[in-house]
Amino acid sequence: MFTREVTAVQSEFVIEDSRSRSAPPADDIRAELERILSSPDLHASDRRRAFLRYVVEETLSGRADRLKGYTVATAVFGRDETFDSQTDPVVRLEARRLRRDLDGYYVDAGQHDPVRISIPKGSYIPHFEWIEAVPQPPVEEPATSLVKSAEPEVAGPGAARLRHVLTVVAIVAVLIVAGLAGWLLRGDGEAPAPGDADVGEPAVVVLPFEALGATQDGRYLADGISQELIGDLMKFPGFRLYTLPIGFSDGSSPKPVALGRDLGVAYVVRGMVRDDTDHVRVSAQLFDAATGQVLWTADFDRPSSPESLIRTQTELAGTIAAELGQPYGVVTKDLEVRQAPLGVSNMTSYVCVLRAYGYRRGFSRDEFDPVLGCLEEAVRRDPGYSDAWAMLGWMYMDAGRFGFAKTGDLQAQYQQGLVAAERAVKLDPDNPLALKALSSINYYMGHFDEAERLARKAVELNPNDPDALAQLGWRLAARGKFDEGISVLRHAIERTVNPPGWYFHFVAIDLYLKGDYGEMLKVAERSASDGSAVSQALIAIASAELGDREATRAALDNLPKSGPLARDPAEYFARHGATDRIVNALVTGLEKARAFASET
Numbered sequence: 160m161f162t163r164e165v166t167a168v169q170s171e172f173v174i175e176d177s178r179s180r181s182a183p184p185a186d187d188i189r190a191e192l193e194r195i196l197s198s199p200d201l202h203a204s205d206r207r208r209a210f211l212r213y214v215v216e217e218t219l220s221g222r223a224d225r226l227k228g229y230t231v232a233t234a235v236f237g238r239d240e241t242f243d244s245q246t247d248p249v250v251r252l253e254a255r256r257l258r259r260d261l262d263g264y265y266v267d268a269g270q271h272d273p274v275r276i277s278i279p280k281g282s283y284i285p286h287f288e289w290i291e292a293v294p295q296p297p298v299e300e301p302a303t304s305l306v307k308s309a310e311p312e313v314a315g316p317g318a319a320r321l322r323h324v325l326t327v328v329a330i331v332a333v334l335i336v337a338g339l340a341g342w343l344l345r346g347d348g349e350a351p352a353p354g355d356a357d358v359g360e361p362a363v364v365v366l367p368f369e370a371l372g373a374t375q376d377g378r379y380l381a382d383g384i385s386q387e388l389i390g391d392l393m394k395f396p397g398f399r400l401y402t403l404p405i406g407f408s409d410g411s412s413p414k415p416v417a418l419g420r421d422l423g424v425a426y427v428v429r430g431m432v433r434d435d436t437d438h439v440r441v442s443a444q445l446f447d448a449a450t451g452q453v454l455w456t457a458d459f460d461r462p463s464s465p466e467s468l469i470r471t472q473t474e475l476a477g478t479i480a481a482e483l484g485q486p487y488g489v490v491t492k493d494l495e496v497r498q499a500p501l502g503v504s505n506m507t508s509y510v511c512v513l514r515a516y517g518y519r520r521g522f523s524r525d526e527f528d529p530v531l532g533c534l535e536e537a538v539r540r541d542p543g544y545s546d547a548w549a550m551l552g553w554m555y556m557d558a559g560r561f562g563f564a565k566t567g568d569l570q571a572q573y574q575q576g577l578v579a580a581e582r583a584v585k586l587d588p589d590n591p592l593a594l595k596a597l598s599s600i601n602y603y604m605g606h607f608d609e610a611e612r613l614a615r616k617a618v619e620l621n622p623n624d625p626d627a628l629a630q631l632g633w634r635l636a637a638r639g640k641f642d643e644g645i646s647v648l649r650h651a652i653e654r655t656v657n658p659p660g661w662y663f664h665f666v667a668i669d670l671y672l673k674g675d676y677g678e679m680l681k682v683a684e685r686s687a688s689d690g691s692a693v694s695q696a697l698i699a700i701a702s703a704e705l706g707d708r709e710a711t712r713a714a715l716d717n718l719p720k721s722g723p724l725a726r727d728p729a730e731y732f733a734r735h736g737a738t739d740r741i742v743n744a745l746v747t748g749l750e751k752a753r754a755f756a757s758e759t
Contacts, residue, residue, distance in 0.1 A: 203260040211276070214231070368431060381431075395484030594616055595627060607634075632648035671744065672740075683701050
């Protein structure tokens with residue numbers, strides 16, 4: 160996922176042409192490099208930051224002619240001498256993302272920096288230039304719906320910046336209408352590299368949140384939530400993210416339907432902040448840009464105090480991002496409904512990934528083969544698509560752990576999954592989805608420490624992703640680390656719009672081991688939405704402990720009569736990495752439930 164502000168396309172209107180001036184000296188360039196790399200407003204991964212430092216230092220040292228894909232791959236991305244840019248597009252992909260990172264930085268936080276560092280398309284050699292803002296003539300009337308009316312009367316410390324932003328938008332409105340629709344759909348003007356085709360991810364625009372209260376804190380909070388929400392949403396895969404400039408005045412934000420009609424975006428996020436003396440209310444909405452329909456809305460109330468502003472904006476931005484961007488969140492759910500009528504064989508690569516998320520809610524055997532085939536076709540069609548490789552790795556693993564494969568060679572299935580997941584991470588080392596897949600496969604291969612390390616890294620990259628939390632919590636609990644694992648799982652459940660059943664399994668098991676059978680039954684019943692055999696086994700165990708024979712019999716009747724769990728419960732639970740204590744307790748509980756149900 161990436162983000163760009165629409166004002167980035169018009170930089171020639173606000174930056175003096177520096178070609179007639181001498182290039183900045185090396186000391187000024189290095190000072191600018193350190194300024195960028197230390198700025199929290201540069202939304203770049205550690206690897207891309209290292210990429211930027213490397214190409215700048217090499218250029219300043221007179222080695223710019225050596226900046227080729229091979230040298231960058233081996234020096235920055237850990238590739239060896241066998242690196243082939245045709246089969247491994249990591250440098251092209253990361254260069255493209257770094258260009259967007261720099262665009263976003265200079266549009267906002269870095270607009271007053273004395274020096275600008277950029278990486279022109281088609282090259283890895285950075286360009287250095289002086290930046291000097293020049294006064295802009297007033298614009299009487301905007302040329303597009305992106306600005307509602309002529310520049311409003313504004314006063315106060317932010318007035319000059321606001322007038323500047325509105326003026327720039329008005330100047331380039333015609334350019335936006337003419338060209339932005341295609342740009343939003345493709346992401347930038349580069350021709351796709353081999354293995355880097357458009358995979359059909361929907362475009363989402365985040366509008367600046369509006370401050371409705373009269374206090375200055377409310378305006379700061381609105382801007383802060385907008386900024387943090389953009390950063391938090393960028394951590395979720397599955398859609399392309401765009402923004403309008405922070406600082407738009409009330410009433411200037413375009414209507415969702417106008418963006419959908421004129422620019423081709425799929426979704427629009429909008430919000431409002433009302434700050435009273437001792438109370439803050441934040442409202443957020445997600446719109447279907449094609450129809451203007453509100454797909455999701457939520458209100459958040461918090462006490463208001465100057466010292467809590469940063470904490471409040473961070474918490475609320477993370478909560479809103481999790482609601483919208485998580486794998487089982489609002490956007491994914493709506494897209495699943497839209498794509499449901501399509502035949503799997505006709506899906507784009509992105510929709511294959513979307514359907515794989517749907518499969519992973521309940522791991523249905525009927526869905527497995529068509530989704531697997533769709534993903535295999537996706538990686539043939541788009542070999543640079545990390546998400547598809549990650550999902551494919553999970554599918555190969557499921558073929559083994561659930562007995563879906565036609566061959567009984569469990570380790571061969573895991574190894575096939577490992578290769579796919581490693582390819583996903585190689586393509587995008589900071590992709591949480593790829594890390595989650597690689598973690599899961601390592602876990603099932605018995606590499607528990609490595610699985611935990613990768614799961615923790617996925618959470619660090621996106622602490623607002625409930626699925627990353629659930630993956631980590633599940634594995635901790637399965638290995639007997641219940642104190643931390645159950646806490647993480649409950650946090651994941653609280654942050655998930657519609658939690659899959661497997662999020663609850665180890666919460667119920669923990670309650671069983673503690674002897675809290677009543678609460679265990681409630682949690683087990685909540686997990687039963689996935690239709691899994693494990694959920695029914697847990698319901699049967701809890702019902703038997705509570706003396707409810709009919710409920711025990713009903714749950715046992717719902718258990719599959721064939722499959723790994725029916726054939727050998729102990730082997731089934733052990734296959735999923737549970738400790739001996741957990742396996743023995745579950746097998747004993749299931750045997751007790753069967754004996755209890757058979758009594759007359």
